[in-house]
Each structure stands twice: as structure tokens, then as C-alpha cells.
Amino acid sequence: MKNGLLSLLAITLLASGCGGGGGGSSVAPPSITSFTGSASSIEEGASLSLTAVFTGGTGSINNGVGSVVSGAAVSVTPTATTTYILTVRNSAGTSVTRSVSVNVTPVDSGSGWVSGLFLDYPNYADLCQSPRTGTDPETGQPFPDIQGTTLDENNYLRSFSNDTYLWYQEIADRDPGLYSDPLGYFDLLKTNAITASGQYKDKFHFTYDSYDWYQLSQSGVSGGYGAQWVLLSTTPPREIVVAYTEPSSPAEAVGLTRGATILTVDGVDINTNTQAGVNALNDGLFPESLGETHI
Numbered sequence: 494m495k496n497g498l499l500s501l502l503a504i505t506l507l508a509s510g511c512g513g514g515g516g517g518s519s520v521a522p523p524s525i526t527s528f529t530g531s532a533s534s535i536e537e538g539a540s541l542s543l544t545a546v547f548t549g550g551t552g553s554i555n556n557g558v559g560s561v562v563s564g565a566a567v568s569v570t571p572t573a574t575t576t577y578i579l580t581v582r583n584s585a586g587t588s589v590t591r592s593v594s595v596n597v598t599p600v601d602s603g604s605g606w607v608s609g610l611f612l613d614y615p616n617y618a619d620l621c622q623s624p625r626t627g628t629d630p631e632t633g634q635p636f637p638d639i640q641g642t643t644l645d646e647n648n649y650l651r652s653f654s655n656d657t658y659l660w661y662q663e664i665a666d667r668d669p670g671l672y673s674d675p676l677g678y679f680d681l682l683k684t685n686a687i688t689a690s691g692q693y694k695d696k697f698h699f700t701y702d703s704y705d706w707y708q709l710s711q712s713g714v715s716g717g718y719g720a721q722w723v724l725l726s727t728t729p730p731r732e733i734v735v736a737y738t739e740p741s742s743p744a745e746a747v748g749l750t751r752g753a754t755i756l757t758v759d760g761v762d763i764n765t766n767t768q769a770g771v772n773a774l775n776d777g778l779f780p781e782s783l784g785e786t787h788i
Contacts, residue, residue, distance in 0.1 A: 579593075663686055721735070
């Protein structure tokens with residue numbers, strides 16, 4: 494079954510019991526015992542733990558932290574002085590809050606980092622702390638790696654994310670010179686925004702080892718336009734945007750750019766709700782065969 498604009502209907506059965514009537518029951522108010530941070534002041538780039546102890550409801554912390562479990566510590570890495578607010582809400586909608594402020598002291602890593610200023614990522618391409626040797630299985634040529642530094646790798650990830658990430662304006666711009674692990678730094682280069690349903694907006698931020706990705710890419714051939722879609726809403730009113738386009742691809746040739754919104758596919762409005770219309774949308778967005786043409 495193709496992925497795409499599919500909806501599932503859920504039926505909830507409410508069981509009713511027989512017998513004598515009973516009175517209503519009150520919901521206990523929520524209560525916060527404590528909300529603390531492992532430090533009240535840290536240097537930029539450092540992490541700390543937040544721990545909340547509460548009863549009578551579900552807890553959540555602002556600034557992208559999200560849902561929390563009572564007594565369990567969560568790690569945060571603020572980029573500036575931040576106030577974290579814990580909200581505990583019960584099933585009746587009653588809530589209580591408590592806050593913790595963390596002071597962040599700027600650190601000059603000597604990396605030359607300027608917040609909001611991004612050099613083109615090709616400037617850092619192939620610069621590696623530990624260059625690979627041997628032959629690239631994808632090209633059959635020697636690996637292009639040249640000696641670089643961890644800072645070069647982090648600068649590549651920072652600029653590449655700013656250029657290709659759908660929610661690039663929501664990435665906290667952190668000094669790449671403060672992080673010694675590029676994979677750990679990459680984990681931070683994403684939005685921490687929460688949707689109206691309480692879920693993280695970005696749930697698909699990941700990395701692959703180059704060789705593993707090559708093996709996966711060789712397992713089959715798939716058709717496409719060189720564009721990655723993001724279906725922000727799969728049911729009417731639908732919202733389909735372009736996450737990125739590959740260079741020299743059919744998508745780029747017709748002028749598709751990151752952030753563009755798709756309104757029709759083969760003349761079918763994206764908000765159509767007929768089976769034929771949904772099939773047409775799926776066929777156009779996710780072609781099964783090479784050489785297909787859709788507009």
C-alpha cells in the first residue's frame with residue numbers, strides 16, 4: 494500500500510453498566526512537589542538536567558522539552574538564559590505551574606562563529622577529522638576526504654541544515670566550536686517545536702552510516718522527481734509542502750523550491766475527498782514507475 498493521503502476512522506465504543514445510579518466523582522487537583530535544575534548557571538554549550546516531582550496530572554515543560562514523567566530527569570541544552578515552565582494539568586483541565594531559570598554564560602570558543610552568518614556548506618565538503626581511505630563503493634573512485642577538523646565537520650552540518658532543513662528558521666544557532674562530537678551536534682540541529690496535538694513537529698531527524706546508506710540505496714530503484722514532500726496535514730484542508738529538491742532534478746527544472754506549497758496534482762485539487770481524487774493525488778505525488786509525467 495502506498496504511503497500518502499490515507500485516513501483511518503476509529504470507532505470508540507462506550508460501555509454502559511446497569512444498576513443503581515451513582516453520583517459524580519471529583520477530580521483531585523494537581524500538585525507540584527518540586528521542580529529543579531541540576532545547575533542554575535552553565536556555560537554556553539553545556540547541558541543540565543531538569544527534574545519535576547508532581548501528582549494528580551500529566552506534566553509538560555515549555556521550550557521544546559515536552560511531556561515529562563514525575564521523578565525522571567530530562568536533559569536540556571539552552572543556548573541563552575532560559576526560563577523553563579512546568580505545567581501539570583489534570584483531566585478536568587485544572588493546571589498548576591512552577592518555573593526554573595537557567596543562566597547561560599556566553600563562551601568564545603575561538604571558532605569564528607557568528608550567530609546567523611552561514612558560509613556555503615560546499616566550503617566544508619570532504620573536510621574530515623579522520624579521512625577515509627580506500628574506494629568509495631558508490632563512485633568506484635578513491636574517497637574524496639581530505640584532512641580537516643571536527644570544527645569543519647560541525648560547520649558543514651550547520652550550513653547544510655540551514656540550507657536544506659524545512660524548519661531551518663527554528664534551529665537554535667549554536668557555536669559549532671563548543672561541540673566535540675559532530676553526531677551529537679547534528680542531533681541539536683532541528684526544531685523543538687510542539688504541534689497542537691502535543692507531538693514534536695520533527696520526528697524524523699536521523700543519520701545513517703555512509704556505507705549502510707549506500708547498501709540501502711542499492712536495494713531497489715524508486716521513481717521520483719528529486720523532491721521530498723512533507724505532508725503537514727493528510728486530511729482536508731490538506732497541506733503539502735516541498736522539504737527540499739535535489740540539484741539538477743526534474744523538480745528543480747520546473748522551479749520547485751523548498752517551502753513551496755502544492756495546490757493541485759494533475760489538475761486535481763489537493764482537498765478532494767473522493768476515492769478517485771485521492772488515488773490521482775497519490776499517483777502523482779508518489780509515482781511507481783520511471784518515466785511518468787505529472788503536473
